[in-house]
Amino acid sequence: MGKRSVIPFGPQHPVLPEPIHSDRVIEDETVVEAVPSVGFIHRGLEGLVEKRDFNQMTYVAERTCGICSFQHGMGYCEAVEHVFGVEIPRRAKFLRTIWAELGRMHSHLLWLGLLADGFGYENLFYQCWRVREKVLDLQEMTSGGRLIFSVNTIGGVIKDITPEQFAVISDTLNDVEKELYAVLDTFIKDYSVQSRLKGVGILTKEQVHDLGCAGPVARASGVPMDMRRLGYAAYPELDFDPITYEDGDSYSRCLVRIDEVFQSIELIRQAMGKIPDEKELATPVKGNPDGEYFMRVEQPRGEAVYYVKGNGKPNLQRMRIRTPTFANLMGLCEMLKNTKLADVGLLILTIDPCISCTER
Amino acid sequence: MANVKRSPWLLHYDGSSCNGCDIEVLAALTPVYDAERFGVMNTGDPMQADIFLITGGVNTQNAEVVKQLYDQMPRPKVVVAVGVCACTGGVFKDCYNILGGADTVIPVDIYVPGCAARPQAIIDGVVQAVELFQKRSDEHDELVRKGGA
Numbered sequence: 001m002g003k004r005s006v007i008p009f010g011p012q013h014p015v016l017p018e019p020i021h022s023d024r025v026i027e028d029e030t031v032v033e034a035v036p037s038v039g040f041i042h043r044g045l046e047g048l049v050e051k052r053d054f055n056q057m058t059y060v061a062e063r064t065c066g067i068c069s070f071q072h073g074m075g076y077c078e079a080v081e082h083v084f085g086v087e088i089p090r091r092a093k094f095l096r097t098i099w100a101e102l103g104r105m106h107s108h109l110l111w112l113g114l115l116a117d118g119f120g121y122e123n124l125f126y127q128c129w130r131v132r133e134k135v136l137d138l139q140e141m142t143s144g145g146r147l148i149f150s151v152n153t154i155g156g157v158i159k160d161i162t163p164e165q166f167a168v169i170s171d172t173l174n175d176v177e178k179e180l181y182a183v184l185d186t187f188i189k190d191y192s193v194q195s196r197l198k199g200v201g202i203l204t205k206e207q208v209h210d211l212g213c214a215g216p217v218a219r220a221s222g223v224p225m226d227m228r229r230l231g232y233a234a235y236p237e238l239d240f241d242p243i244t245y246e247d248g249d250s251y252s253r254c255l256v257r258i259d260e261v262f263q264s265i266e267l268i269r270q271a272m273g274k275i276p277d278e279k280e281l282a283t284p285v286k287g288n289p290d291g292e293y294f295m296r297v298e299q300p301r302g303e304a305v306y307y308v309k310g311n312g313k314p315n316l317q318r319m320r321i322r323t324p325t326f327a328n329l330m331g332l333c334e335m336l337k338n339t340k341l342a343d344v345g346l347l348i349l350t351i352d353p354c355i356s357c358t359e360r
Numbered sequence: 361m362a363n364v365k366r367s368p369w370l371l372h373y374d375g376s377s378c379n380g381c382d383i384e385v386l387a388a389l390t391p392v393y394d395a396e397r398f399g400v401m402n403t404g405d406p407m408q409a410d411i412f413l414i415t416g417g418v419n420t421q422n423a424e425v426v427k428q429l430y431d432q433m434p435r436p437k438v439v440v441a442v443g444v445c446a447c448t449g450g451v452f453k454d455c456y457n458i459l460g461g462a463d464t465v466i467p468v469d470i471y472v473p474g475c476a477a478r479p480q481a482i483i484d485g486v487v488q489a490v491e492l493f494q495k496r497s498d499e500h501d502e503l504v505r506k507g508g509a
Contacts, residue, residue, distance in 0.1 A: 011422070011425055012373050012404070012406070012425065012429060013404065018374050018379065018382065019373070019374055019422065019425070039421045040376070040419075040421050040422045040425065041374070041375075041376040041377075041416070041419070041422070042376070042419060042421065042457050043376050043417070043419060043452045043455045043457055043458055044452075044455040044456040044457040044458070045452065045455060047455060047456050048452075048454060048455060051454050059451065060451060063378045063380070063451050063452075063475075064378065065378055065379055066377070066378040066379040066380025066381070066382070066383060066476055067379050067380075067383060069378070069380065110383060113390075125390075126390055126391050129386075129387065129390040129391070129392075130390065130391050130392060133387070133390075133392045136387075146384070146476070146478065147380045147383070147384065147476045148378075148380050148475060148476055354379065356374075356376070356377065356378050356379045
């Protein structure tokens with residue numbers, strides 16, 4: 001047995017733009033334990049419900065995380081809409097679905113780029129981000145914002161997508177799909193990529209169950225868990241199956257996300273085909289929320305939970321968010337045991353950590 | 361230090377932002393916006409950095425980290441606050457754990473507005489920072505020649 005030593009990782013570290021700190025206990029080159037410590041990015045966002053009313057909180061909820069910002073806003077709005085008991089217009093449901101899937105595409109492409117950067121493939125990183133910019137252009141064209149676009153409101157959405165814009169979306173998705181086949185092939189076939197990812201950081205199906213992991217991490221270990229099938233927004237009307245792989249290693253987690261990018265393209269196409277032609281985009285909501293609701297949505301990183309509780313006043317009594325990264329952190333600590341020190345940065349990336357959602 | 365203007369190195373730290381500005385900082389370095397054409401390079405080591413990009417407000421836990429990173433950077437140095445949270449605290453200003461913008465703990469030279477700040481705005485901020493940096497390093501050289509530092 002070698003001598004044990006502790007190496008601190010973060011909070012400022014080149015592999016991740018976000019501050020996360022963990023103490024890694026190592027023996028020679030092998031990690032025996034990883035102890036995360038949190039709080040570098042804690043703002044106290046949930047506490048803002050005391051100062052902002054339930055409409056203003058939509059904008060705060062969207063700023064929980066800049067990457068999946070639309071889905072955070074959507075989760076919050078759906079929860080409050082359930083408290084009010086309003087049904088939103090069908091067109092608004094489809095618009096939400098389209099924006100949510102665009103968000104998933106750009107989030108996964110961002111992650112694939114960061115992963116490539118993590119194992120030192122700079123060129124691949126730039127290629128993924130180049131394609132991602134096209135998705136961001138679509139978001140900007142339809143909503144006016146590249147990343148944070150406040151189109152959600154309680155009762156529906158505030159912006160519409162015109163038929164001309166649908167045509168542009170359709171053309172761009174065809175281009176993006178073609179380019180992605182060329183770029184993402186490298187992840188799937190390249191020998192050096194496989195040697196970094198295959199068989200590293202294995203999580204078994206049982207471990208995923210025990211630790212309560214979520215999203216692509218769970219699906220890569222063969223757990224077909226996808227909150228979109230619970231039927232919010234327009235997902236009940238679309239045809240899709242969760243993508244699962246059996247191996248549970250870094251390579252499977254990468255493949256799950258690659259397939260999900262193509263699945264999102266497919267879902268947007270389905271939604272564009274089925275979207276009803278209506279004028280109304282939002283159902284007016286009267287009064288203040290009274291009651292509570294527990295909403296689950298599938299974000300790019302996995303299941304996110306929104307709990308809201310109102311007591312008939314403009315300010316909600318409580319809002320609680322549980323984010324997918326929080327669910328996956330326990331899985332990460334398990335994954336890091338008995339791996340090489342050099343793999344730690346890459347393994348932290350494979351759960352697609354979003355620290356700013358987690359610490360809020 | 362005559363021509364530092366040609367390749368300043370950036371250090372990026374995420375204070376307590378929502379990630380929006382962070383990924384825009386990264387997007388500014390990728391081919392579409394390509395900040396590297398100005399010779400700018402992203403580094404992870406504060407000791408080799410010339411320009412400090414900080415996103416997000418400062419909270420009770422990371423105040424020390426921000427100060428430490430700033431102190432580790434060699435003089436002369438320039439600080440750019442990216443995004444409205446780093447400028448004033450932004451939408452999170454009233455949160456119980458937010459002390460305020462980046463200028464509550466370190467001196468900030470350039471403020472880049474936006475939520476999230478657009479890559480064009482970030483590049484503009486960095487280009488201004490480069491000019492300021494050149495000016496400061498000239499002054500620094502002058503001081504060294506006189507034997508003052």
